[in-house]
Amino acid sequence: MSWIHRYWLRHYLIDTIWIAPFVGMLAAMFIARGVHAMDDLMAWRSALNPEAAKTVLITLGSAMFTFVVFVSSALLIAVQLASVSLTPRIIALVFQDRLTKIAMTLFMFTFTLSVAVVLRIGDHVPAFTVRLTAYSCVISLAVFLILIDHLGKLLRPSTAVRRVAMMGRRVIKTVYPYSLSQRRRSSAEPASWSKDAQSSSVLSCWNFAPGEATRTLFAVWPIVRAQRKSVHSRRC
Numbered sequence: 001m002s003w004i005h006r007y008w009l010r011h012y013l014i015d016t017i018w019i020a021p022f023v024g025m026l027a028a029m030f031i032a033r034g035v036h037a038m039d040d041l042m043a044w045r046s047a048l049n050p051e052a053a054k055t056v057l058i059t060l061g062s063a064m065f066t067f068v069v070f071v072s073s074a075l076l077i078a079v080q081l082a083s084v085s086l087t088p089r090i091i092a093l094v095f096q097d098r099l100t101k102i103a104m105t106l107f108m109f110t111f112t113l114s115v116a117v118v119l120r121i122g123d124h125v126p127a128f129t130v131r132l133t134a135y136s137c138v139i140s141l142a143v144f145l146i147l148i149d150h151l152g153k154l155l156r157p158s159t160a161v162r163r164v165a166m167m168g169r170r171v172i173k174t175v176y177p178y179s180l181s182q183r184r185r186s187s188a189e190p191a192s193w194s195k196d197a198q199s200s201s202v203l204s205c206w207n208f209a210p211g212e213a214t215r216t217l218f219a220v221w222p223i224v225r226a227q228r229k230s231v232h233s234r235r236c
Contacts, residue, residue: 015092020101024109032116032129039126046125053125054118060137061114067144068107078155090160097154103147110136
């Protein structure tokens, strides 16, 4: 895998919001099976009526699905409005937000866990499994309120512009890692070198053989020349 494929894969994982909830769904199915097996092994039973427990869990699962639909719809609408009024870069900013991914993952985990537990309730109610599902729903409700407050603050004009500016500064630092004073010092140091030493140091720095460096220069030079001509025509 080349560096460009690794770059695309890394940014796809960062910018995508569906991978973490999908992993949460798979984890919920495995956890429900494991916890139910532990309840059967330890003989943990609850005094609740199985039909009442099923009704409560179905209601909680419906509430979790409503959370997912509401958050997704509100998130898409808010992002579209903010991108039109502020900047289109806010779309990537919201989809890269960690709290949004964590909240969606928790909602999908709780919804899948509720459905899986309802299907496993028979003549008795597994105590630890039902309690785990109920506590997950309570935590999801708290995370939902935190997410609404977080998105409201994130989509403020001042917060959005500040975060976009910080992202731009990080990109500039990756492209130009040295400041102007550091560049002047670095350019003043090799002034006493000979031309052969400078050329050999450049080639060794880029790990190019002389033939590869020549072919690279000949390949890049037409592009640079075309860009210079376009800039000159624009100035004229």
